[in-house]
Amino acid sequence: MSRLILPHTHPFDGGDDDHPHEECGVFGIIGDADAATHTVLGLHALQHRGQEAAGIVSYDGSQFHSHRGLGHVAENFNDEVTSRLKGKMAVGHNRYSTTGGTILRNVQPLFAEYEFGGFAVGHNGNLTNALTVRKELQKRGCLFQSTSDTETVTHLIALSTATTVEDRLIDALRQIEGAYSFVCLTNGALIGARDPLGLRPLILGKLGPAHILCSETCALDIIGAEFVRNIEPGEIVVLTSEGVRSLKPFPKQNQRFCIFEYIYFARPDSITEGRSVYEVRKLIGMELARESGVDCDVVVPVPDSGVPAALGFAAQSGKPFEYGIIRNHYVGRTFIQPSEKTRHLGVKRKHNPNRSQIAGKRVVLVDDSIVRGTTSMKIVDMVREAGATEVHMRISSPPTAHPCFFGIDTPSYDGLMAARYTVAEMGKKLCVDSLAFISMNGLYRAVGEAKRNADKPQFCDACFSGEYPLPLTDQKAGTMPKQLSLLNEERG
Ligand code: SF4
Incomplete structure (x- = not known):
């Protein structure tokens, strides 16, 4: 034995x-x-x-x-x-x-x-x-x-x-x-x-x-x-x-397959389900520029996850790509319990504006997603304080308006900014000059599909569409207010 x-x-x-x-x-x-x-x-x-x-x-x-x-x-x-x-x-x-x-x-x-x-x-x-x-x-x-x-x-x-x-x-x-x-x-x-x-x-x-x-x-x-x-x-x-x-x-x-793996989760140097994650992210950025291009002076990624999409956006729009925000890679983990307050602190510890690339410029910020919106708000503030004359935000996913129940930690509906506000309202809250997300079909084109098949979607995209591909048995039984609530006792 x-x-x-x-x-x-x-x-x-x-x-x-x-x-x-x-x-x-x-x-x-x-x-x-x-x-x-x-x-x-x-x-x-x-x-x-x-x-x-x-x-x-x-x-x-x-x-x-x-x-x-x-x-x-x-x-x-x-x-x-x-x-x-x-x-x-x-x-x-x-x-x-x-x-x-x-x-x-x-x-x-x-x-x-x-x-x-x-x-x-x-x-x-x-x-x-x-x-x-x-x-x-x-x-x-x-x-x-x-x-x-x-x-x-x-x-x-x-x-x-x-x-x-x-x-x-x-x-x-x-x-x-x-x-x-x-x-x-x-x-x-x-x-x-x-x-x-x-x-x-x-x-x-x-x-x-x-x-x-x-x-x-x-x-x-x-x-x-x-x-x-x-x-x-x-x-x-x-x-x-x-x-x-x-x-x-x-x-x-x-x-x-979870389409969010291509947008954010997988490492960009991985080949996932036959596609280079990096290439898909660049293609999403190109689609985004085609769909929601904007007159600007510089394309700035929210590092690190926004980088490949920003490269694609810059290439498609013919505008320069610059590291207008620098990420501190040596932040380490905090011993402060996550809360609204410490999430804001986290942004400051992690990101600093690169003023020489932002001041006096019309900036397009490219990020992969907006979940609660707290980080995006701080980053927009930071870029404005660094002297940007306009701040436009482009997001390489559709609005995340639904929680995931399949192994990704997302807030429940009341914590998701896109579940509570329209895109126009989100733009106002974030204090950006414009806000746009990639369309669902634009995302599907970037992963190599002609468009999303409405009858038989080729991917799981439930956090954008709300169409869950599996029964949510615990959720329906009312035994599970959000995923992994089995762990609530320990998680506080
Ligand atoms: S709902 Fe689907 S697409 Fe969204 S993160 Fe979860 S598995 Fe991925």
């Missing part, structure tokens, strides 16, 4: 800006003498997908080893810690949660000890019926160790009567709804599973004899691994010493 060795580390408090946040990155490797080291590096490349906690579980042929901690990958995994994670197979996870204190027992990979052996799981996504299923399981006697939606799956696996691990996992997946890219480790296999709509990314890579599952290609690049293919929506892959087995137990559906 395997045994889990589980040391852990220090607490911390997290981020402070005004963007939607990705809820996690996953990485798994099998058949690699440096499994733990490569997992640390892979998680480091995926740090943008979650900064509140990181964890790795490895297996050395007789024992599982684990290290999980709150904070960044580099804070948790030094040489000494990594050397204790023995074995040729490992899974790792970066976590982001909303506000307040993340607790260690929710940090992934979660680990369960079954009759067939140990099982570790990392999850990117969010289950939309987790609370409903959890309540049923609790009535049946299941004792939950965490408040994570992912633990629902580990209990469903335990209750399955199927004989193999993968069949137990399939049993469990048939009972859950929502978005998931799971990476699981057993004492003989690395298993990946992607939800039938393929909402969140999951890819297969190769490094010599080793196989890798991870969220983005940037995690392959950092270890010199090659991209093999995307895991298909609804596909389960079982990687063992004998190779790769693919299972497709669910009826095929049209994919609904």
